[in-house]
Amino acid sequence: MVTRIQTVAFQGINTVPIDVQVQVANGLPAFNIVGLADKAVAESKERVRAALNASGLSLPPKRIVVNLAPADLPKEGSHYDLPIALGLMAAIGAISPDMANGYLVLGELALDGRISPVAGVLPTAIAAKAMEFGLICPHAAGPEAAWASAELDIVAPDSLLALTNHLNGTQMCARPQPKRQEMGADLPDMADIKGQEGAKRALEVAAAGGHNFLMVGPPGAGKSMLAARLPSILPPLNPRELLDVSMVQSVAGQLAGGKLSDRRPFRAPHHSASMAALVGGGIKVKPGEVSLAHNGVLFLDELPEFSPQVLDGLRQPLESGETVIARANHRVTYPSQFQLIAAMNPCKCGMAGTPGHTCRRGDRCATDYQARLSGPFLDRIDIRVDVPAVSALDMIDHGKAEPSAAIAERVAQARQAQEARYAGSGLYTNAKASADLIEKVVELKDSSKKLLVDAAEKFNLSARAYHRVLKVARTLADLENQANVERHHVAEALGYRLNFSLG
Ligand SMILES: Nc1ncnc2c1ncn2[C@@H]1O[C@H](COP(=O)(O)OP(=O)(O)OP(=O)(O)O)[C@@H](O)[C@H]1O
Ligand SMILES: [Mg+2]
Numbered sequence: 001m002v003t004r005i006q007t008v009a010f011q012g013i014n015t016v017p018i019d020v021q022v023q024v025a026n027g028l029p030a031f032n033i034v035g036l037a038d039k040a041v042a043e044s045k046e047r048v049r050a051a052l053n054a055s056g057l058s059l060p061p062k063r064i065v066v067n068l069a070p071a072d073l074p075k076e077g078s079h080y081d082l083p084i085a086l087g088l089m090a091a092i093g094a095i096s097p098d099m100a101n102g103y104l105v106l107g108e109l110a111l112d113g114r115i116s117p118v119a120g121v122l123p124t125a126i127a128a129k130a131m132e133f134g135l136i137c138p139h140a141a142g143p144e145a146a147w148a149s150a151e152l153d154i155v156a157p158d159s160l161l162a163l164t165n166h167l168n169g170t171q172m173c174a175r176p177q178p179k180r181q182e183m184g185a186d187l188p189d190m191a192d193i194k195g196q197e198g199a200k201r202a203l204e205v206a207a208a209g210g211h212n213f214l215m216v217g218p219p220g221a222g223k224s225m226l227a228a229r230l231p232s233i234l235p236p237l238n239p240r241e242l243l244d245v246s247m248v249q250s251v252a253g254q255l256a257g258g259k260l261s262d263r264r265p266f267r268a269p270h271h272s273a274s275m276a277a278l279v280g281g282g283i284k285v286k287p288g289e290v291s292l293a294h295n296g297v298l299f300l301d302e303l304p305e306f307s308p309q310v311l312d313g314l315r316q317p318l319e320s321g322e323t324v325i326a327r328a329n330h331r332v333t334y335p336s337q338f339q340l341i342a343a344m345n346p347c348k349c350g351m352a353g354t355p356g357h358t359c360r361r362g363d364r365c366a367t368d369y370q371a372r373l374s375g376p377f378l379d380r381i382d383i384r385v386d387v388p389a390v391s392a393l394d395m396i397d398h399g400k401a402e403p404s405a406a407i408a409e410r411v412a413q414a415r416q417a418q419e420a421r422y423a424g425s426g427l428y429t430n431a432k433a434s435a436d437l438i439e440k441v442v443e444l445k446d447s448s449k450k451l452l453v454d455a456a457e458k459f460n461l462s463a464r465a466y467h468r469v470l471k472v473a474r475t476l477a478d479l480e481n482q483a484n485v486e487r488h489h490v491a492e493a494l495g496y497r498l499n500f501s502l503g
Helices: 044-054 081-091 121-130 139-146 160-168 197-209 223-228 239-251 275-279 308-313 315-320 363-370 375-379 392-397 404-421 435-441 446-458 463-479 487-498
Strands: 002-011 014-025 030-034 063-069 103-105 134-136 213-216 297-300 322-326 331-335 339-344 383-386
Touching: 002 081, 002 121, 014 081, 014 121, 030 044, 044 081, 044 160, 063 081, 081 103, 081 160, 103 121, 121 134, 121 139, 121 239, 197 213, 197 223, 197 383, 197 404, 197 463, 213 223, 223 339, 239 331, 275 308, 308 315, 308 375, 315 322, 383 487, 404 463, 435 463, 446 463, 446 487, 463 487
Parallel strands: 002 103, 030 063, 103 134, 213 339, 213 383, 297 339
Antiparallel strands: 002 014, 014 063, 322 331
């Protein structure tokens, strides 16, 4: 007889249904798993055997074959332990064969029969809801699954024994409840930054419209400090974004305790990051930093220190909002709509452009350093500001600066205006609007149009740059709560692109 249990394989954040078929037949004792299983799945038989033993069940000395269908799809990960164990239990009569029907099952087994957490429970729960199935998952991931739907039938036992008792109706497991990660008010505050009014304003605009942002300045000017304070002025994730962000975190195995958080992701990888770490991939395809920053911020400090290939690898996700990782045998897509925030020194010694300073290597100090950034990469950055060093006088004489809470309020109001404008289209910020859409929503008066066209001609703006200026101008008007984009908005937006020491 063949018993069947349903589980899933992951392709990006999507799930593919997998049928786990278990056959216990007469013949020489053997235990084989077939169906393109990777090492973790192949090792599953040892864990399953030990866990069943620990739960008081021993495998019969027969020929056991487990087939993971469809057989031509590669299977990765340890979450097949539990469906295989359940299939075996049904085959040897420890539970009735139809008990686990109508459930998607995933979980890893420990040798003592406990069920350990696995990645990808949230997407599986959402798939189960769509298929009108229930879900059997590890206890620790129960709260994560509960976010999928209030009606979903979720069984989240902590051990194989607890699961058997639940299925046999002797002792029921309680349905898990969704949990939220409590975030303390531990974010650094904008009030700590003295001076730098221009950079602060630009950061506020970037936060309001989700624009890509680059700061250039000498060491110690406060660039890293400014970037670290961006999370304190960003609005929390809306419910739709929260689910999208958590799906990626779930697949990456980064949802601690199954708790979801509505704080926007802020990822700051070190500049030694490889292409696979930043963009995603590796032998086992995993989401990279760009996908973990989905709906949030990717902060690249010391930008030219990143490898030029890695930076150019960001060009495609920056444009399309998703990362496609192609392998010889499969292709995976991860969402990656992130806001890029970057900081750099103008040259290797860090001081080029500072009045009274001459680099020892002359002009080459700056040109060589800046040449590490390609033109097309820089073209994707909407707001670029110079951050000069603050003078000692500014540091001493400065009164209390505006706190993050006040700035966050203005940002939130501008974001609301954008959400209302793009309602129903799945867009929330001006930065993500398509070129057509932004041309439609920004109606310029003749004088503003002339200013933009003149600047575009004089400075050779690309078509992309033209649209990006329009987007920033729209955000500036949103920050002032104005329905129309005026000339001074266009002028300020152009300033962010042109009044800049690089390129
Ligand atoms: N505008 C400022 N207001 C208050 N403190 C500042 C300011 N700028 C710099 N500092 C002080 O200098 C320290 C270094 O600043 P930060 O690390 O942000 O510099 P940076 O511009 O990132 O430099 P680098 O180019 O070397 O990375 C901060 O921790 C802070 O103590
Ligand atoms: Mg720094």
